[in-house]
Amino acid sequence: MKDGDGMEVVTDRAELTNAVGLHARPSVKLTRLAKSFACSVEISLSAEGPWVDAKSPVKVMRVRAPRGSVLHVRASGAGAIAAAEAVMALVRDGFGEHEGGDHG
Amino acid sequence: MAERRLFGRSAAPGLAQGIVAVLDAERAERRQAGAAEHEARALREAIAAAHAELEMQVDRLSGDAAEMLGFQVAMLSDDELARPAFDAIEAGASADAAWIEAMAAEIANYASAEDEYFAARAADLEDIRDRVLLNLSPGDGAVAIPEGAVVVAADLPLSRFLAIDWLRGGAIVLTDGSPSGHVAMLARARGVPMITGVGGAPAALAGAEVLVDAASGEVVLNPGDAARAAFAVKQSTEAASLAGQAEFRYRDACTADGTRIKVNLNISALSELDGLDPAISDGIGLVRTELLFHDATGLPDEETQFAAYRRIAVWAEGRPVTIRTLDAGGDKPIPGVTIDGESNPFLGLRGIRLSLRHPAMLRTQLRALARAAVVGDVRIMLPMVTIPGELEAVRAMLDAELESLRAEGVVVLRPALGIMIEVPAAAIAIDEFDADFFSIGSNDLTQYVTAAGRDMGAVAELADPLNTAVMRLIGAVARHGAGVGREVSLCGDAGADPTLVSALLQAGVRSLSVAPSAVERTKQAVAAADLRLA
Numbered sequence: 075m076k077d078g079d080g081m082e083v084v085t086d087r088a089e090l091t092n093a094v095g096l097h098a099r100p101s102v103k104l105t106r107l108a109k110s111f112a113c114s115v116e117i118s119l120s121a122e123g124p125w126v127d128a129k130s131p132v133k134v135m136r137v138r139a140p141r142g143s144v145l146h147v148r149a150s151g152a153g154a155i156a157a158a159e160a161v162m163a164l165v166r167d168g169f170g171e172h173e174g175g176d177h178g
Numbered sequence: 179m180a181e182r183r184l185f186g187r188s189a190a191p192g193l194a195q196g197i198v199a200v201l202d203a204e205r206a207e208r209r210q211a212g213a214a215e216h217e218a219r220a221l222r223e224a225i226a227a228a229h230a231e232l233e234m235q236v237d238r239l240s241g242d243a244a245e246m247l248g249f250q251v252a253m254l255s256d257d258e259l260a261r262p263a264f265d266a267i268e269a270g271a272s273a274d275a276a277w278i279e280a281m282a283a284e285i286a287n288y289a290s291a292e293d294e295y296f297a298a299r300a301a302d303l304e305d306i307r308d309r310v311l312l313n314l315s316p317g318d319g320a321v322a323i324p325e326g327a328v329v330v331a332a333d334l335p336l337s338r339f340l341a342i343d344w345l346r347g348g349a350i351v352l353t354d355g356s357p358s359g360h361v362a363m364l365a366r367a368r369g370v371p372m373i374t375g376v377g378g379a380p381a382a383l384a385g386a387e388v389l390v391d392a393a394s395g396e397v398v399l400n401p402g403d404a405a406r407a408a409f410a411v412k413q414s415t416e417a418a419s420l421a422g423q424a425e426f427r428y429r430d431a432c433t434a435d436g437t438r439i440k441v442n443l444n445i446s447a448l449s450e451l452d453g454l455d456p457a458i459s460d461g462i463g464l465v466r467t468e469l470l471f472h473d474a475t476g477l478p479d480e481e482t483q484f485a486a487y488r489r490i491a492v493w494a495e496g497r498p499v500t501i502r503t504l505d506a507g508g509d510k511p512i513p514g515v516t517i518d519g520e521s522n523p524f525l526g527l528r529g530i531r532l533s534l535r536h537p538a539m540l541r542t543q544l545r546a547l548a549r550a551a552v553v554g555d556v557r558i559m560l561p562m563v564t565i566p567g568e569l570e571a572v573r574a575m576l577d578a579e580l581e582s583l584r585a586e587g588v589v590v591l592r593p594a595l596g597i598m599i600e601v602p603a604a605a606i607a608i609d610e611f612d613a614d615f616f617s618i619g620s621n622d623l624t625q626y627v628t629a630a631g632r633d634m635g636a637v638a639e640l641a642d643p644l645n646t647a648v649m650r651l652i653g654a655v656a657r658h659g660a661g662v663g664r665e666v667s668l669c670g671d672a673g674a675d676p677t678l679v680s681a682l683l684q685a686g687v688r689s690l691s692v693a694p695s696a697v698e699r700t701k702q703a704v705a706a707a708d709l710r711l712a
Contacts, residue, residue, distance in 0.1 A: 095295065097293075102245075102249050135296075
């Protein structure tokens, strides 16, 4: 998944399991996380693209990714591995929106 | 005028009676197009002003409301949103026409979504559109809403909802709108009755007297005597039920036989303390530090943590404040800290196991907590403790940090050091743990004892806190605590479930920690329990 030294390009994918898909709050969380990385971070509903800038909430919302769809992520540049991992962790975590209140 | 009934979808339950105030969607006057440069500047300034207004509103708000407006802030901060408008201005359009057209395209994209959640976001975009439009042509004042009015509109923008003082009663009836919209979520949180989708034109209802039963989605226009009488019955039933709970708010929780039970609060965000009176509780039984800071990369630095802990301790006015060290892992991963791809994260590196693997992070947290202990009765609670060695390892780190802080001349106090009881190994061998207090995490204890994952609906019935084995363990922990004089509390969902409270108290639990919104019903359930019947 990593193309040698030089330019890192990482792709990965995960299913959207949170209650309502990539809607308002998840989009804000995703873009905020993506912006914390210097490398480019893009998302898509298909491995073939079209790829959308994960740092733009407007563009991410236009994807309208529903629950159950598979979100692909592509990061390239310095720190791409960490960026892709962080984005996937957020998606797999259901954007921190799990039901069930207390974790006591 | 004849009585008429309208039916819609319940978005937030509740009853209201009042006069209809119709909110018209505001439309700014069309401006004359000036030079492209002038129009672009006007739009840029209007967007910046709308952005500043929004951020000010977000600062004043907390929780869901702040997060929902946060979406608008994020959208408005994104140059992509206005890009088509600036392109149109370049081609000769006026600022407002260009903005309206660009937003119309964006809104249409949302409104056409089959997914109801996305479609509902169209209302947020309309709100963004109108905020910017108002700033393009200042002077259009907002329509004043009389006290207790029933607000009728096609749809209600979030900004307008937030501008209305709902403490004075009132309700929302939308001819359009959606129960999954942001406004509906906030209406539920704030107890504002709300019905969506009654159809028709809002203007047709202007000035009418209405009875709103938002639980059933029914609106009665110009009610006759029979409808009024029926409504009055509903009102008195609802009032009796709420008053029954409200009277417990400031009362110390006591069982029917007079046993005093402590009711503490679970806190996940500092904003939860806004407007919350510490006197409704005996203290804070659980602060979830992993949720407190909303940080994707672990915990913030010592000063930031200290400021947060101090704020909570000051708020508590001397009441005990139990702060749990980072409880990440399991269903709460933190990028860069927790391990990805564990085949069974609930049995993996989580809670204190994880903190002990990141000693620098844990030490920082212990230092901030030791400093905050000077301000109030701050106690440290360790999650997911399995063996006594973990408790002792943290105690040694705490000792070292206390010494090092004192050497630096920093004022510190040793906080009490307790553990959560959620791993069966700790519950069974409770006598081996020399902790200052114990707090039962009923959610995890139940899932570990019954081997039924709490995130799996298919086995949800097995994950029952009333399971004999779970209740025996809770009883054994409570007896041990009473025997050695160490407090035993319970901070899981079970404590806030009125159907479980009596059983927990019978098992020997004398302290419960629940969400702030569950205090009244928990105290009511305690009052109904009678320990003489054991």
